[in-house]
Amino acid sequence: MCINDLKLGQKAFVSGVFGDIKLVKxxxxxxxxxxxxxxxxxxxxxxxxxxxxxxGTNLAIRKKDAKNISVExx
Amino acid sequence: MTNIALIGNPNVGKSTLFNLLTGSNQxxxxxxxxxxxxxxxxxxxxxxxxxxxxxxxxxxxxxxKVSKDFLENGSPDIILNIVDASNLERNLYLTSQILSYNIPxxxxxxxxxxxxxxxxxxxxxxxxHELGIRVVPITATKGSGVDHLLKVxxxxxxxKTPKFKNFPDEKTAYDEINKILSKSSKLVKxxxxxxxxxxxxxxxxxxxxxxxxxxxFMVFKLTFSWVGAPLADLxxxxxxxxxxxxxxxxxxxxxxxxQSLIVDGIIGGVGSILVFLPIIMTMFAGISTLxxxxxxxxxxxxxxxxxxxxxxxxxxxxxxxxxFGCTVPAIMSARTLESEKDRxxxxxxAPFMSxxxxxxxxxxxxTIFFRDHADIIVMSLYLLGIMTAIFIGLLFKNTIFRKDEExxxxxxxxxxIPSLSLVAKxxxxxxxxxxxxxxxxxxxLSVIVWVxxxxxxxGMSAMSDSLLASIGKVVSPIxxxxxxxxxxxSVAIITGILAKEVxxxxxxxxxxxxxxxxxxxxxxxxxxxxxxxxxxxxxxCVATIATFKKEYxxxxxxxxxxxxxxxxxxxxxxVYNIGQLIF
Numbered sequence: 001m002c003i004n005d006l007k008l009g010q011k012a013f014v015s016g017v018f019g020d021i022k023l024v025k026x027x028x029x030x031x032x033x034x035x036x037x038x039x040x041x042x043x044x045x046x047x048x049x050x051x052x053x054x055x056g057t058n059l060a061i062r063k064k065d066a067k068n069i070s071v072e073x074x
Numbered sequence: 075m076t077n078i079a080l081i082g083n084p085n086v087g088k089s090t091l092f093n094l095l096t097g098s099n100q101x102x103x104x105x106x107x108x109x110x111x112x113x114x115x116x117x118x119x120x121x122x123x124x125x126x127x128x129x130x131x132x133x134x135x136x137x138x139k140v141s142k143d144f145l146e147n148g149s150p151d152i153i154l155n156i157v158d159a160s161n162l163e164r165n166l167y168l169t170s171q172i173l174s175y176n177i178p179x180x181x182x183x184x185x186x187x188x189x190x191x192x193x194x195x196x197x198x199x200x201x202x203h204e205l206g207i208r209v210v211p212i213t214a215t216k217g218s219g220v221d222h223l224l225k226v227x228x229x230x231x232x233x234k235t236p237k238f239k240n241f242p243d244e245k246t247a248y249d250e251i252n253k254i255l256s257k258s259s260k261l262v263k264x265x266x267x268x269x270x271x272x273x274x275x276x277x278x279x280x281x282x283x284x285x286x287x288x289x290x291f292m293v294f295k296l297t298f299s300w301v302g303a304p305l306a307d308l309x310x311x312x313x314x315x316x317x318x319x320x321x322x323x324x325x326x327x328x329x330x331x332x333q334s335l336i337v338d339g340i341i342g343g344v345g346s347i348l349v350f351l352p353i354i355m356t357m358f359a360g361i362s363t364l365x366x367x368x369x370x371x372x373x374x375x376x377x378x379x380x381x382x383x384x385x386x387x388x389x390x391x392x393x394x395x396x397x398f399g400c401t402v403p404a405i406m407s408a409r410t411l412e413s414e415k416d417r418x419x420x421x422x423x424a425p426f427m428s429x430x431x432x433x434x435x436x437x438x439x440x441t442i443f444f445r446d447h448a449d450i451i452v453m454s455l456y457l458l459g460i461m462t463a464i465f466i467g468l469l470f471k472n473t474i475f476r477k478d479e480e481x482x483x484x485x486x487x488x489x490x491i492p493s494l495s496l497v498a499k500x501x502x503x504x505x506x507x508x509x510x511x512x513x514x515x516x517x518x519l520s521v522i523v524w525v526x527x528x529x530x531x532x533g534m535s536a537m538s539d540s541l542l543a544s545i546g547k548v549v550s551p552i553x554x555x556x557x558x559x560x561x562x563x564s565v566a567i568i569t570g571i572l573a574k575e576v577x578x579x580x581x582x583x584x585x586x587x588x589x590x591x592x593x594x595x596x597x598x599x600x601x602x603x604x605x606x607x608x609x610x611x612x613x614x615c616v617a618t619i620a621t622f623k624k625e626y627x628x629x630x631x632x633x634x635x636x637x638x639x640x641x642x643x644x645x646x647x648x649v650y651n652i653g654q655l656i657f
Contacts, residue, residue, distance in 0.1 A: 028243075057164050059485055
């Protein structure tokens, strides 16, 4: 499943990042790598973009990009 | 001379450390080839180059290219890597990458107090040992630890063979970082971060937009009602007007043309613009306070959905907001956007955010012609600017700028109390830039306008026979279909390209007298409205055109100058002709 399937406050492990090479590179550099614990902590008022918490950092990302982050429930 | 490269993630106190190290001994320039700001400063015989805040060295932003290029070709002796102690995991990833350049690295560990608040206990000695890199704790906001840092730099007492290195992929790097951190730091207590609590309110679905609007409104109120404008009045009343009177008395025995040049031309021209210094500085103080607090990233987040509709990302919102203050910094701050398309489109739309130089024109005209409804008229002009921007954005999104969206990833930093010194410094920098503009470009242009309005080829002349009047008469047919075809209005429009305030000062000079009495004999309500719409939308001032040229080249700047003129002409034409049908 992908990160967009998680509910607010739900945590999961990253199992992979796919798609556009720019996106993959940027997310990996920020620590979004396989096995990393990730949580959906917040959402913009209309539900998009979403705010992810990983490795102590809060990142805002559009759902359209976030769907490339696949996760496994813990 | 020791050549130091200062590098680190965004929001880790890099600018503060740079200011501490170099004091006022700084130079701001551009990196060759790309439009990212370059700062250099000196401390005795140490040269510090402040590289842009980045997360890594291998992705594709301008900031990263610039940093990489400097590390490869700028031959730094030391890389000073500033890290955020409360977020070492991500910060050390950049450290692992810079180690591949085989340049000695010193880590300045900032924000230990933040880490403590998060319940983290970090042992710098163990960290230093594990990394094989010199680690110096500092507190940049209080200035502590900087002396020690300088001592380390000068003593050459930094370890040169790091155990830490550049790893083949991100996962290995982060795993290694975690191993090191598990030895050198531990979580002593679990604390709910203040940031999380604030975000619960600031990003709340119902409260988010009201809070956002309230904050923007506050900045505007501060600028136009509470602080900026009153200070501008004081400056005008107690400094500029007395100065003008004093100088004209002083020169009263001299020849009248010289007196007129100095008083009407130079003091009138430069002074009428210098008045806006407090307004501009107040607005920047407000914006940089919001920026330093960490709120701007949230604003970008909640505006993303709306901005995407006109083909931009939420990040473009900040430069556009600055456009309400002054278009020049708005265009410059568009540099920080990721794609060329975003930078250009943001720059193109920025002049539609009515800058505060146009405000005096709006206020004067609407109080004369619309009396009780003046504030509604001014507000609707601002709105019309925004609507035009949306329309143009939509138009361009579906035509010239048809391209894929860049991914939108933005860090939401921890909230912090804005640093007074940092805000003061960036405000003062903007103020200095403005004074420089007033004393150079505007000074020169004021003299030119004065000459043109007082001379013709036969020598000194009456205003109506002057060169300026001749130019106005040639141009005025263009404005006839818009309802204001007099040579005076045409001249005011032309000189307004120098700086928008000049529209008024030119009218003041030409009509010689109380504008609130004279203007109603020349304009009707409808032609006044048409004129205001034109002033709102037409070709921006020379400073803006020069910025377009500097950032995107001559062709781009020239095309845009014509483009805005055409947009304004069409809008005014519609206002005037539709208005005639109705009234």
